[in-house]
Amino acid sequence: MKAHVYVMPKASVLDPQGQTIHNALRKIGFANVAAVRQGKYFVLSLADGIASSTARAEVERIARDVLTNPVIEEFTYRLEE
Amino acid sequence: MKAHVYVMPKASVLDPQGQTIHNALRKIGFANVAAVRQGKYFVLSLADGIASSTARAEVERIARDVLTNPVIEEFTYRLEE
Structure with missing residues (x-):
């Protein structure tokens, strides 16, 4: 079984990496992108x-206690057989 | 519409971040985790x-040309209405 865990900065938290990518995309002509957020992706x-x-x-505990900083990030996950 | 892009190191590429997390999880008692890979997650x-x-x-071009280093990484994506 595999667990896919997705960690993202909370909506209220600035995301300078995502912002930088967004700026770069606009500069090279991708005008259809309105916003970019960057997070982390784990496969267990x-x-x-x-x-x-x-x-x-177990995956919930790992995601909450190890993979996510609860002050600034939130996670979702899914299990795959 | 949102695009979710998942970027992972290729299976043949070492993943020291994932390895470090795996070691940490074993040390604190999560014996059911056999391997960890860490990648990146973007929401456009x-x-x-x-x-x-x-x-x-557009998302395929962005993922291939901007978000992924094709030498060592591969991507998947999904669109969400």
């Missing part, structure tokens, strides 16, 4: 045979 | 009323 390979409920609980 | 907000086919073509 989980042990074979792990129960879905266990996986869900 | 696209102009209102853009056609789906135009969005697809």
Whole structure:
């Protein structure tokens, strides 16, 4: 089983990396892009045979306690068989 | 419309950030995690009323030419209405 974890700066937090990419895209002519946000993406390979409920609980703890800075970031995740 | 772009180091490329996170997780007791890969996650907000086919073509160009280093990374993306 794999877990995909997506970490993003909260909407209220400035995102200078995303802003820089947005500026670059406008300069090279991509006028259809109104905003860019940059976050992190993690793929966790989980042990074979792990129960879905266990996986869900562990991934949530890992995402909340290790992968995300709760002051400025928020996460979502999905499990893949 | 929003585009979600996921950039990952290719499977053949070492991922020291993912490795470091994996080691940290094992040390603090998450034994069910067999591997970790770290990549980047971008959310592009696209102009209102853009056609789906135009969005697809632009996002692919942006992902391939700007967001991804094709020597060591690969990308996937999805569009969201």
